[in-house]
Amino acid sequence: MSSTNLRLYADAQFSSPYAMSVFVALHEKGLPFELSTVDLGREANRARDFAVPSLTQRVPMLVHDGFALSESSAITEYLDEVFPGTPLYPAEPQRRARARQVQAWLRSDLMPIRQERSTEVVFYGPNDTPLSAVAQAAAGKLFAAAEALLEDGSENLLGEWCIADVDLALMLNRLVLNGDAVPQRLAEYARHQWQRPSVQRWIKLERPPL
Numbered sequence: 001m002s003s004t005n006l007r008l009y010a011d012a013q014f015s016s017p018y019a020m021s022v023f024v025a026l027h028e029k030g031l032p033f034e035l036s037t038v039d040l041g042r043e044a045n046r047a048r049d050f051a052v053p054s055l056t057q058r059v060p061m062l063v064h065d066g067f068a069l070s071e072s073s074a075i076t077e078y079l080d081e082v083f084p085g086t087p088l089y090p091a092e093p094q095r096r097a098r099a100r101q102v103q104a105w106l107r108s109d110l111m112p113i114r115q116e117r118s119t120e121v122v123f124y125g126p127n128d129t130p131l132s133a134v135a136q137a138a139a140g141k142l143f144a145a146a147e148a149l150l151e152d153g154s155e156n157l158l159g160e161w162c163i164a165d166v167d168l169a170l171m172l173n174r175l176v177l178n179g180d181a182v183p184q185r186l187a188e189y190a191r192h193q194w195q196r197p198s199v200q201r202w203i204k205l206e207r208p209p210l
């Protein structure tokens with residue numbers, strides 16, 4: 001364990017949107033941390049040294065002072081509770097609940113978009129397969145929710161920036177960066193969120209070829 005006492009385990013391609021969310025959170029908090037990669041293609045996540053502490057055999061996993069935690073939104077909530085620095089979640093209970101709702105929804109729904117526009121599209125390059133009818137329907141649902149959440153014209157979901165902005169921008173950018181049709185307002189929101197320095201640090205990580 002390094003002197004920072006924080007180590008993040010991410011996928012070897014740096015393509016996991018969930019690892020990205022935690023990486024951004026650590027940078028927003030200004031916390032020094034070590035970054036380790038887990039080769040999911042070689043099932044390194046099933047090896048005992050990762051499988052046991054992670055419980056879930058999934059990245060991301062954060063280890064803080066010997067305490068191992070997986071599940072990205074549990075990690076970012078933990079970081080927000082334990083460390084000062086930029087708040088990751090709104091303080092006001094209803095806004096905080098909304099941020100958690102958006103995170104939970106993006107992690108549990110919109111599967112056709114996640115399958116047909118994997119994060120390889122975002123971090124390696126676009127694909128030219130048209131969206132299926134079910135993916136278009138999922139995109140319609142995504143746009144309706146995002147437009148409702150951003151109806152006041154704000155550049156962030158809930159007034160001040162929060163970690164759910166990163167997750168929503170990533171979901172929209174699966175389409176925007178692939179050249180799929182996205183309402184202009186939402187494409188601008190996603191592009192704006194992508195410029196955040198903590199997000200750019202993840203984007204600029206050196207990736208191995210696929």
Ligand SMILES: N[C@@H](CCC(=O)N[C@@H](CS)C(=O)NCC(=O)O)C(=O)O
Pocket residue numbers: 011015016017018040045057058059060070071072073107
């Ligand atoms: N809900 C989890 C999802 C984590 C997840 O799906 N991680 C993927 C990489 S993006 C993974 O580790 N897959 C390997 C596996 O499930 O065996 C989170 O938010 O952390």
